[in-house]
Amino acid sequence: xxxxxxxxxxxxxxxxxxxxxxxxxxxxxxxxxxxxxxxxxxxxxxxxxxxxxxxxxxxxxxxxxxxxxxxxxxxxxxxxxxxxxxxxxxxxxxxxxxxxxxxxxxxxxxxxxxxxxxxxxxxxxxxxxxxxxxxxxxxxxxxxxxxxxxxxxxxxxxxxxxxxxxxxxxxxxxxxxxxxxxxxxxxxxxxxxxxxxxxxxxxxxxxxxxxxxxxxxxxxxxxxxxxxxxxxxxxxxxxxxxxxxxxxxxxxxxxxxxxxxxxxxxxxxxxxxxxxxxxxxxxxxxxxxxxxxxxxxxxxxxxxxxxxxxxxxxxxxxxxxxxxxxxxxxxxxxxxxxxxx
Ligand code: SF4
Ligand code: SF4
Numbered sequence: 265x266x267x268x269x270x271x272x273x274x275x276x277x278x279x280x281x282x283x284x285x286x287x288x289x290x291x292x293x294x295x296x297x298x299x300x301x302x303x304x305x306x307x308x309x310x311x312x313x314x315x316x317x318x319x320x321x322x323x324x325x326x327x328x329x330x331x332x333x334x335x336x337x338x339x340x341x342x343x344x345x346x347x348x349x350x351x352x353x354x355x356x357x358x359x360x361x362x363x364x365x366x367x368x369x370x371x372x373x374x375x376x377x378x379x380x381x382x383x384x385x386x387x388x389x390x391x392x393x394x395x396x397x398x399x400x401x402x403x404x405x406x407x408x409x410x411x412x413x414x415x416x417x418x419x420x421x422x423x424x425x426x427x428x429x430x431x432x433x434x435x436x437x438x439x440x441x442x443x444x445x446x447x448x449x450x451x452x453x454x455x456x457x458x459x460x461x462x463x464x465x466x467x468x469x470x471x472x473x474x475x476x477x478x479x480x481x482x483x484x485x486x487x488x489x490x491x492x493x494x495x496x497x498x499x500x501x502x503x504x505x506x507x508x509x510x511x512x513x514x515x516x517x518x519x520x521x522x523x524x525x526x527x528x529x530x531x532x533x534x535x536x537x538x539x540x541x542x543x544x545x546x547x548x549x550x551x552x553x554x555x556x557x558x559x560x561x562x563x564x565x566x567x568x569x570x571x572x573x574x575x576x577x578x579x580x581x582x583x584x585x586x587x588x589x590x591x592x593x594x595x596x597x598x599x600x601x602x603x604x605x
Contacts, residue, residue: 270451270459271432271443273423278430279311281393282357284445289355289391293329295321305356316358317425319401320582324510326367329354330386331374331513333534337382341527349385357393359419361412362404362582364394366510368418372574373513391438394419396459397466403583405472405596411580413470414463426458474596476577483568486602487560495598496556498591503536505562505585505593511570511578512536537561563598 273281285292286308294314296306303318305325338347371387374380397404397413406412415422420439423430431451434440486492506512516535521528535542538559543552552558570578579595586594 269434270456271434271448272451272455273430273432273446273448275428275430277446278314278316280446281442282308282311282314284442285355285357285391285393288353288442290352292355292357293325294357295325298322305358308357314357316395316423317398319397319399320360320362320404320584322584322588323508324363324366324582324584325356325359326363326390326392327370327510327512329356330367330370330383330390331515331534335382335532337517337530337532339527339529349381351385351389353389353391354386355391355393357395358423359392359394360397360582361394361415362406362580363510364392364415364418365406365409365411365580366582369511369570369574369576369578369580370513372576373511376573391442392419393421393423396422396424396463398425398462400466400470401583401587403472403586403594404470405474405581405583407467407470407581408472408474408476409577409579409581413466424459424462426455426462429455431455431459472583472596474581474599479577479599480568480571482603483564483599486564489602491598491601492556492560495559495593496554499538499555499559499593500591501538501540501555501558502590503538504588504590506536506538507534508584508588509566510580510582510584511566514542537565559593563595566595567599 282292292308293305294308295303295316295318296313297315298304298306302322303315304322305328308314338345374383394415396415400413404412417435419435421442422433422435432443432448434443514535514537515532517530517532519528519530537543537552540550540553544550552561566579567577570576586596
């Protein structure tokens with residue numbers, strides 16, 4: 265669908281969009297201020313709770329919704345199995361370009377060995393109302409992967425703050441229906457120009473950069489680089505970097521048995537290559553016993569192995585792993601020290 269045409273939503277009418285989404289969807293999520301100056305996506309109960317225009321939230325909204333940290337795969341009783349796919353309609357408002365692009369990467373990961381039915385049941389029922397960035401911070405580096413600050417696809421509606429109103433662009437049939445129901449007026453040429461001006465302004469503020477030309481080859485040659493030993497001494501192995509990363513997709517599965525020892529549930533939870541137990545094998549073996557080996561794996565997976573697995577880098581430059589790391593480990597600085605630019 266062409267994005268050449270846009271519509272106008274006055275800021276004072278933004279609550280109408282949220283109210284409409286509350287009617288159309290079973291659940292609506294949006295960015296909320298969860299602590300002073302700290303924003304994260306939560307369920308929205310009333311339109312005033314949504315806080316647009318802030319930088320990327322602490323955790324990645326789309327990953328949390330399509331692949332929740334804990335999910336029951338099926339219930340069992342003896343040999344009987346009961347599967348219940350989650351097909352709730354969820355609308356997510358205010359998603360940044362890097363996160364929509366992160367979802368595209370998760371789609372690849374969860375289609376790799378056949379489509380994961382749990383993931384795609386949720387994924388196919390999402391209504392994504394994205395928001396182009398009009399602010400960035402020192403850790404954003406989306407321009408390096410062309411994943412922001414402007415979104416080009418993957419949304420139902422795309423909003424850009426152009427002053428006292430939003431330019432709203434339509435990216436799907438669902439988005440078109442929403443715009444029709446809201447009866448939004450068409451945008452004018454100057455509104456589209458204003459959008460481009462604001463996007464270019466924010467692009468100019470993104471100073472963190474990673475040159476992706478030859479990056480994979482540089483990382484391939486890094487296996488024995490002394491930096492891993494140094495980082496292994498700093499890294500706490502807390503796994504925060506992988507929890508907040510919109511493209512980390514590893515999980516572990518387990519069974520929870522009821523007291524009858526015959527019935528229970530099989531569930532899966534997020535897992536992380538940064539944890540010691542992640543690479544444990546039988547008889548006490550462990551392929552990545554040292555923290556240096558685990559941080560090497562995390563960074564090489566994003567900037568090297570993803571290309572082999574899925575044909576693209578596994579990073580969208582959201583900067584979350586840098587912002588949240590208690591040991592101040594910075595993936596861009598690491599790649600630069602290894603020889604990137
Ligand atoms: S790199 Fe940072 S966030 Fe990641 S496990 Fe190490 S200390 Fe935790
Ligand atoms: S590796 Fe870091 S910067 Fe890249 S997508 Fe993950 S959290 Fe964002």
